[in-house]
Amino acid sequence: xxxxxxxxxxxxxxxxxxxxxxxxxxxxxxxxxxxxxxxxxxxxxxxxxxxxxxxxxxxxxxxxxxx
Amino acid sequence: xxxxxxxxxxxxxxxxxxxxxxxxxxxxxxxxxxxxxxxxxxxxxxxxxxxxxxxxxxxxxxxxxxxxxxxxxxxxxxxxxxxxxxxxxxxxxxxxxxxxxxxxxxxxxxxxxxxxxxxxxxxxxxxxxxxxxxxxxxxxxxxxxxxxx
Numbered sequence: 210x211x212x213x214x215x216x217x218x219x220x221x222x223x224x225x226x227x228x229x230x231x232x233x234x235x236x237x238x239x240x241x242x243x244x245x246x247x248x249x250x251x252x253x254x255x256x257x258x259x260x261x262x263x264x265x266x267x268x269x270x271x272x273x274x275x276x
Numbered sequence: 277x278x279x280x281x282x283x284x285x286x287x288x289x290x291x292x293x294x295x296x297x298x299x300x301x302x303x304x305x306x307x308x309x310x311x312x313x314x315x316x317x318x319x320x321x322x323x324x325x326x327x328x329x330x331x332x333x334x335x336x337x338x339x340x341x342x343x344x345x346x347x348x349x350x351x352x353x354x355x356x357x358x359x360x361x362x363x364x365x366x367x368x369x370x371x372x373x374x375x376x377x378x379x380x381x382x383x384x385x386x387x388x389x390x391x392x393x394x395x396x397x398x399x400x401x402x403x404x405x406x407x408x409x410x411x412x413x414x415x416x417x418x419x420x421x422x423x424x425x
Contacts, residue, residue: 211390212389212390212391212392215378215382215390215391215392216392218378219378219394219397222371222374222375222378225371226371229364229367229368229371233364233367238361238364239361239363239364239365239367240364241368242425243361243364243365244361244364244365244367244368244369245422245425246425247361247362247365248365249422249425258422259344259422262340262415262418262419262422263337263340265415266336266337266340266415267333267336267337268395269398269402269408269411269415270322270323270332270336270408270411270412270415271327271328271329271332271333271336272327272328
């Protein structure tokens with residue numbers, strides 16, 4: 210797997226996400242926000258998402274030495 | 277005629293209330309502008325702190341906690357799920373799983389230059405202080421958005 214293939218994979222996923230959001234908005238339900246709202250009804254999901262979000266902040270803004 | 281008179285009175289009331297509404301709207305706008313400026317200043321300061329330091333950790337955690345608290349105060353009333361939501365959540369769950377698998381595949385292979393992870397790509401994008409401050413603002417906004425749900 211080369212850099213180009215890896216980047217293509219990320220780009221395809223981004224395009225798929227945008228497509229899914231556009232299709233959901235046309236349907237009137239099933240947007241990313243709807244899915245998040247539904248998932249966050251579970252206390253476990255809230256806990257996992259809070260942890261992931263905190264980790265992301267720490268990873269991006271604390272852990273990296275920008276020199 | 278009496279109806280018309282009452283309408284006239286109401287119209288007068290509306291005229292008298294209009295400046296109050298304008299003042300409220302202007303006040304809200306000013307408060308939002310002030311909050312945006314303060315957030316930008318905080319973001320600029322926070323991403324400039326020494327990496328791996330206690331101050332940087334505290335700045336990130338406290339900023340995030342404040343955003344969560346603001347979002348929780350604005351929490352929207354939960355609506356009942358619609359028919360399309362289940363299909364929607366399945367689509368988003370599948371996309372998240374594929375993204376996770378792709379990221380893991382890249383992470384397990386070397387060298388990193390040939391197999392970039394989202395983290396290594398973010399490091400390239402967030403090289404400047406301005407980009408990091410903007411990313412911090414997005415992260416804070418996401419916290420508020422999540423807490424509102």
